[in-house]
Amino acid sequence: MTQVAKLRTKHAAIREIAPTRQELRRFSRTAKIMAGIAIAGGVLAGGTTHQAQDAFEKIGYTPTPSVNSTGAEALITLTDDLREYGPPVLGIGMVAGGALWLSRRRNPNGQLAAEYAITHQTSRRGRRIFYAGVMGLVVGASGLGFAASEGANAPIKAMADMVGADENTTPLITGSEVLPLNTTTIDYPKVSAIIKKDGGTPVPFIAALGHVKNPDATRNPSTAPTILLPSAVIEQSLGISMPEIQNCDDMSIVVGDQLGVPEGGTAIINDKKATVVKTVHQMPGLDRVGVIGSLEQGEKCLYPGLPMSGALALGLDGKQAMLQQQVREQIDLVYKADSFAGFEQRYKEFWDHSVKPPQMILILSSLALGSSAIAGMQTSEILTRRKNIGMLLSQGVDKKVIKRSYNIAAHGDTLLATTPSLIAAVALADLYNSAQFGIAEAVNISSVGAGYTALFATTLGTSWFRNRMINKIDRAAELRSSV
């Protein structure tokens, strides 16, 4: 027995029935637009799924940042804006929803209570569950992008802390403006000479992508952003001894705790054994675990013959411009003297371009398909309740009031879907976290706000369909124009 049949049996007074063929025809334009959205959503989802999957697979290691188009920039901005403005939008939504709820409770015989009554006569459970599912997907996807792009910078931040550098003022010289952790090198003797001549202290480092493993674990990260600093710097900042070694299996490393190797345990780095002398809690990157090691040990055992990736210029705070001019004049035009903040920004931009476009495409695809379903549910509700609406119109109720009633109800449903959406979001985050080593995506207020805002915008957009349906039910308007 269909739901309509149940309604007929239970409530004989309601003439809620599916639309006749003629009514379907009258609504045909709306139906065509809905079909268009569904097809567009399908094409968007289908066409981008492969691209998104490919990108998600690649972000385990360093992908080529091929997405630098205007569209990608817009997607990145949209992702960031959703997280930035989501919480205040959610806050406003909750305040407005609470005010409406209070107003309705205080005046049960008022207009608002009547609007609530006419829009809450059939079960809305299914709709709220669907809303919660769509919202949960957005919440989960939003958190993924944040965790991936922010987490990737953790080793860089750790390096800044260890050398006691000021993020904004301490100069950092690299071989080019290309990516950190990609093989960009400097002519260290020349760079060192320039820094020393200007009165600074050079601190060389190697930043590379290595491979670290927990020999006792069944799953391991695909790559390890590895920062090698002079042993003296590590000893001074962390109080850890990094002695000279004869055997490459005697290396000492500092590693992210998500690898699961305790202090004193043994890890495998680039196929060589290393003792974990300290674990640090970093914000994890996708499928990655950060490693910090001794430059002296690394030059001997991990990257023999590899030139330095860059050098810090301690004691020359704020003199990036002067250093920039010197390294370009004396060494190479591609040399870059930057601050840690600039270095991090470049790395973040790289990850933003790698992770956020496919993430946002995933969100948009979900919303495109979701909005089509939401529009279908909303229009179906109006069609099945068109006799009730027609009756209200016949009693002189303004169609604007009816449209407003349904719009408020839809936004109320969105708000009420926020809490149950957390179930879907947490489940999705767990799925990501288990699929990608090392990531610990958390559901927080920013991602929840992003999910609410995205669904709010969707229901706002699809309200056009519902309002159009109500407009068409208004037979009085047809009469008004023809008499």
Added chain:
Amino acid sequence: MTHTEYDPSTHRLGIHSKHLSVTTTTGETLLDDITLNIRQGEFVAIHGQSGAGKSLLATALCGIRFTEKREPLGVEKLLRSKIATAAALLLHLHTEKEAESPVRYQGDVTYSLSEQTGHGRVSLPHDYNILRRNIGFVPQEPLLDGNLTAEDNILIPSRLKQIPVNHEILEEVFRQLDLSEETRQKKAGKLSGGQKSRVAIARALAATPNALVLDEPTANLNPELKDETNQMLESLNRQLGMTVIAVTHEDTLATRRIEMSRGRVVSDSSKADFYSRNSL
């Protein structure tokens, strides 16, 4: 029935049609050149056989028209489910050639509303909202929301319109329509056919309109309630000066009887004492 706010001398609504015709696009004439002058405070009964155009005339006069009921055809029955609705919308299914045709209105319908226009005439569409608040309509089917209580069905339209309800008048309406407190608190879906009809009448009267248009209001009532309802309508008309137009097959206490056949007015007989009684 006593009240303090309603002033019949200033709140009266007349309805006037001039050469009103309604035809389908296939050329079928549903209403044919109807010219009527229903004065403020008249009690008019529209009679005629089924299909004569009575209901269409009533709804046209008060600016409303519902879709005519139609039995579903062929596979359309299969589409009459909530689940299939969205699919049908998306696929835009046509099972057979169009059975119903949209209608075309010609002519003129105007309203004279004493209070708002100073005995002038209200013309569509500019004063439509004012007009809609002043006409109570009782459809042939009660069209109650079965999930709401009877009282909510009665009061919600007024609440949505933000029109204050005159509870004194409404209590009197409840009494005359035999709508007890217990009945009013029942879900509308649980009411009998007669109770639903009475609730629909009460709903139309809740906002104390200036004119009341009823489409076969007593069809589902027992003889005793038919008499009481007729007396109530007569009372509303006589004591409040409310213009009443009732489409009916029954004998009423109406002061004017309009007979229709095949979309035309074939007789229009007024009682002589009507004008002297109302001084209109």
